[in-house]
Amino acid sequence: MPMYNLYMGCSVPANYPNYEAAVMKVGEALGMEFEYMTDVACCGSPNLRSIDYFGWLVVNGRTLAIAEKNGHDIVTPCNGCFGSLKDVQHHLKHDEKDRSRVNKELKKMGLEFRGTVKVRHVIEALYTDIGIEEIQRKITRPLDGVGISIHYGCHLLRPDDVTEFKPEMLDALVRATGAKVVEYPLWKQCCGATVLPVNEPLAIRLARDKIRSMKEAGAEFATVVCPACGNQLDLQQVGLKDSYGEVYDLPVLLYPQILALALGINEDAIGLRMNRVPADSILPHLKG
Amino acid sequence: MTEAKQIAGPPATLVEPIDMSQLDSNFRDEIRSMPNGEELAACFACSTCTAACPIANQWKYKPHQLIRMILLGMRSEVLNSKEIWECLTCFQCQERCPQKVRITDILFDCKNLAADEGKVPEKILALAKELIDKGQLYVVTADWEREDLGLQPAVPGLSTDGIKQILRETRTGKLAGGGT
Ligand code: SF4
Ligand code: SF4
Numbered sequence: 001m002p003m004y005n006l007y008m009g010c011s012v013p014a015n016y017p018n019y020e021a022a023v024m025k026v027g028e029a030l031g032m033e034f035e036y037m038t039d040v041a042c043c044g045s046p047n048l049r050s051i052d053y054f055g056w057l058v059v060n061g062r063t064l065a066i067a068e069k070n071g072h073d074i075v076t077p078c079n080g081c082f083g084s085l086k087d088v089q090h091h092l093k094h095d096e097k098d099r100s101r102v103n104k105e106l107k108k109m110g111l112e113f114r115g116t117v118k119v120r121h122v123i124e125a126l127y128t129d130i131g132i133e134e135i136q137r138k139i140t141r142p143l144d145g146v147g148i149s150i151h152y153g154c155h156l157l158r159p160d161d162v163t164e165f166k167p168e169m170l171d172a173l174v175r176a177t178g179a180k181v182v183e184y185p186l187w188k189q190c191c192g193a194t195v196l197p198v199n200e201p202l203a204i205r206l207a208r209d210k211i212r213s214m215k216e217a218g219a220e221f222a223t224v225v226c227p228a229c230g231n232q233l234d235l236q237q238v239g240l241k242d243s244y245g246e247v248y249d250l251p252v253l254l255y256p257q258i259l260a261l262a263l264g265i266n267e268d269a270i271g272l273r274m275n276r277v278p279a280d281s282i283l284p285h286l287k288g
Numbered sequence: 289m290t291e292a293k294q295i296a297g298p299p300a301t302l303v304e305p306i307d308m309s310q311l312d313s314n315f316r317d318e319i320r321s322m323p324n325g326e327e328l329a330a331c332f333a334c335s336t337c338t339a340a341c342p343i344a345n346q347w348k349y350k351p352h353q354l355i356r357m358i359l360l361g362m363r364s365e366v367l368n369s370k371e372i373w374e375c376l377t378c379f380q381c382q383e384r385c386p387q388k389v390r391i392t393d394i395l396f397d398c399k400n401l402a403a404d405e406g407k408v409p410e411k412i413l414a415l416a417k418e419l420i421d422k423g424q425l426y427v428v429t430a431d432w433e434r435e436d437l438g439l440q441p442a443v444p445g446l447s448t449d450g451i452k453q454i455l456r457e458t459r460t461g462k463l464a465g466g467g468t
Contacts, residue, residue, distance in 0.1 A: 008443065008444070008445075008446075010424040010425055010426045010427070010443060010446060011425065011426045013426075013428055013434070013439075013443040013444075013446075014426035014427055014428045014429070014443070015426055017430075017433050017434045017437050017439055018437065020434075020437075020439055021437040021438065021439060024439075036444040036445045037445050038444075038445035038447075039445065039447040039450065040445055040446065040447060040450075041423065041424075041446070041447055041448070041450045041451035041454075042419070042423065042424040042425055042446070042448075042451055044419060044425075044451070044455075045415075045425060046377045046396075047412055047415050047416075048415075048416075048419065048455075048460065049396055050373075050396055050399040050400065050403070050412065051399065051400065051403040051408055051412060051416055051459065051460065051463060052400070052403065052416070052455065052458050052459040052460040052463070053322075053323060053396070053397075053400050054458050054459070055454060055455045055458035055459060055460050058454045058458065059450075059451050059454050059455070062450060062454070091323060095323070098323075105454070109450075154376070154377065154378040154379055154380075155377075155379075157379075158378070158379030158380070158382065158383050159379050159382055159383065159390070159392070159393075160383065188380065189342050189378075189380075190342060190376040190378035190380070192376065194375075194376050194377050194378075195343075195374055195375075195376050197409065197411035197412055197414075197415065198370075198373045198374055198409050198411060198412065199374055202343065202346075202374065206342065206343075206376075269437070269438075270437075271433070271436075271437050274433065
């Protein structure tokens with residue numbers, strides 16, 4: 001049974017307990033042993049990277065060093081945390097000067113960064129360690145071919161030499177549930193989350209363009225794998241009625257919620273009712 | 289019948305001439321010495337980055353221009369621009385650059401330089417304060433929702449002291465005024 005250091009960050013537990021619950025349920029059903037990391041800090045988000053690169057290196061270097069103590073890979077369900085941890089890991093592995101500067105700070109805490117554990121998104125661990133075949137074998141209530149558009153999220157995909165993630169992984173995972181992947185023109189585009197603090201109307205426009213692009217391509221549902229993307233595509237969608245006079249009614253599910261349903265897990269156990277755009281219309285699409 | 293119109297003033301193609309005395313020739317080396325700034329000088333001004341950028345159309349300075357401005361030494365224009373802060377950090381420009389210029393990373397470097405001079409947008413500064421005061425960006429408020437789902441009420445394993453201690457000693461601490 002694969003063991004993981006589970007790094008939740010602060011946004012998933014605070015804003016998306018439904019995501020957290022779905023990850024835990026899916027892990028249980030597929031035999032992934034998730035152990036919450038202890039004594040770890042918030043990753044600081046790209047905002048911390050913008051204003052205090054060194055502080056960002058130390059904070060995330062510390063989390064990496066804590067994981068190295070038991071040697072298990074870190075998995076996280078948040079693209080922001082994933083991007084921060086992955087980028088810091090990459091930088092500290094390639095820049096000796098910064099590594100020794102960071103290690104000098106970590107030493108005061110009795111820690112050392114050596115770069116011996118991997119940082120992974122929960123989605124990639126599902127794809128690589130469990131695998132599509134095994135997942136399909138465990139599915140008891142497959143979807144009926146309903147069309148789902150995927151928003152991967154920038155920090156999951158790029159820069160690809162750092163993230164080492166391929167969009168095909170999530171495509172395959174969505175198809176494994178029996179759903180159809182609906183491609184759409186703006187598939188690579190940003191959800192706008194990062195610009196929210198400095199230009200809110202721009203952030204809302206970007207979210208709206210994405211939702212519109214999915215809807216026009218014929219998607220009945222959308223899926224995301226990040227709380228910040230969830231905020232933009234699900235929560236902001238509700239506000240489009242006022243800002244744009246537009247109603248899309250495109251339910252947005254966190255991918256592990258979809259997988260959990262297909263694995264026969266009850267919708268209340270994964271907080272389906274907490275999704276902002278009502279998402280229970282997915283239930284009639286489950287077979288069996 | 290058409291008559292060549294006499295246009296007064298400089299031709300429309302001539303943009304604001306650059307005032308050489310305002311340039312900072314060290315700026316390019318400063319950026320090149322920062323994380324992932326090495327490839328800066330490889331830029332051959334193809335504008336692919338701008339074509340890839342989802343918001344360049346509403347910027348005065350497009351991504352390829354920002355790179356050119358850094359190479360020219362237009363330090364103050366770059367560091368005071370709203371563009372560096374509006375960048376989505378979506379890495380689309382960086383992914384497409386044929387010269388492997390790490391544009392998004394370089395814009396992060398620019399923001400760090402601006403922050404070092406205390407130039408940080410108000411709401412980003414508020415986030416820095418949040419990190420120093422609370423040690424996290426989001427705090428659980430609806431613990432009953434977590435309990436309904438069988439999750440621990442507080443965030444499991446999150447230490448807020450570690451990050452506070454670190455960031456008080458680094459630039460965040462200075463920006464946020466030392467914290468509480
Ligand atoms: S894509 Fe690269 S080479 Fe082309 S203008 Fe942009 S930074 Fe320069
Ligand atoms: S990272 Fe910034 S500059 Fe580059 S494409 Fe995205 S928004 Fe434009």
